[in-house]
Amino acid sequence: MIPIRIAVNGDVYEREVPPGTTLLDFLRDGLGLTGTNAGCRAGDCGACTVLLDGKSVNSCIVLACECDGSEVLTIEGLSRGGALHPLQQAFMDEGAVQCGFCTPGMIMRCAEFLARNPDPTPAEARAAIEGNICRCTGYENIVRAVIAAAGAMKGRAKA
């Protein structure tokens, strides 16, 4: 077992993990944070995307023991004080959610993307989610939601 100290959504956990446990399984089975979905488990589909020290990663191919000393943000930690994150609101408003399986990963990926590029073009938004597979929506509404969220976040920043 490997001792780790890890901050998840602002809460610090000190746990011992088997070396072969992925960050994904640690979040879901160790902490009960099942908002992060397990898709391909091979780094291909993006469903398990979380932010690790601010960067979007596929949590299925990161080991929990590699995250000692790190900060993780999952979909559960994105909303603040009961208010949805603008990305969450925009995904609902634009009909960007159908079955919902890709949604947490899609939103976490876009959270990093909009932090780096607050005013993206639709083409940039489309490229940003190239590692997140959605089998329902055809991506159009997702791209619209990302652009809408960017607008909402700019409005909020000015207010």
Added chain:
Amino acid sequence: MFKFAYHKPASARKALEMLSAMKGKAAVLAGGTDLIPAVRRGKAAPEALVDIKGIESFRGIGISGNSVVIGSLATLADLVSDPILAEKLPVLALAAAGMGSPQVRNRGTAGGNLCNAAPSADLAPPLIVLGAKVRILAPKGGRTVPVEEFFLGPGRTLVSGGKGILAAIVVPLPKKGSKSSFHALTPRAAMDLSVVSVAASALRVGGRVAAVRIALGACAPVPLRCAAAEAALKGSPGGLEDAARAADAVAAAACPISDVRASEAYRRDMARELALRAVREVLGL
């Protein structure tokens, strides 16, 4: 859950000791974007992982003398966004930007792309035409070897089996006026491996091609430097006919396989086409 032990040494010396002690049964872990899926699929079964991310000297991208030194732990995202590469070696940023997904690029490393030694490794052809070398640490001392000599076969390099660790990639600063290009063919626009890739670099002096390098990816067990294609161009006026002869030489050097991604014949044809594009770009044709 996977069955392996995990070690995170804080120094290269300690990491080398661990790898030696494990006699080839340990794998070096950097970003894990190739290694962890390989373990998942049963294609790798290391008894232990030696995580090198605690070794600070393997980090960073900087200029040292007449070279750009890229730490083996530099991520693909680092290559895409680094201001030094954008100015001095944009072809590396271009190649990195086409690899994997943003999530993979945030995690996958430059050193890992080379050490995984896929014949399609997209950093290899550009590094070869830039004249890059890899700095290898080994228990009996280190050495620096040209990138094209680092690969021994699919998945096999000079450091495979715990024989060493890739510490850094050293890229000489290109001569003023030289140009580099990289062309990769992927059936999908993202999250795909190159079916064929070609990189080229060239310097024109006084109406002649004074220096040229051409490298081919995904068309042989290892990334290839194409000496015959280079010979077809060096000293020539560097016109369209010269470029076509070089492209033919690249296709002749290709010895591709047929697999799920493409047939041998298609790869050979595309090697010629991509070589023509890559050479025309650096010659300004």
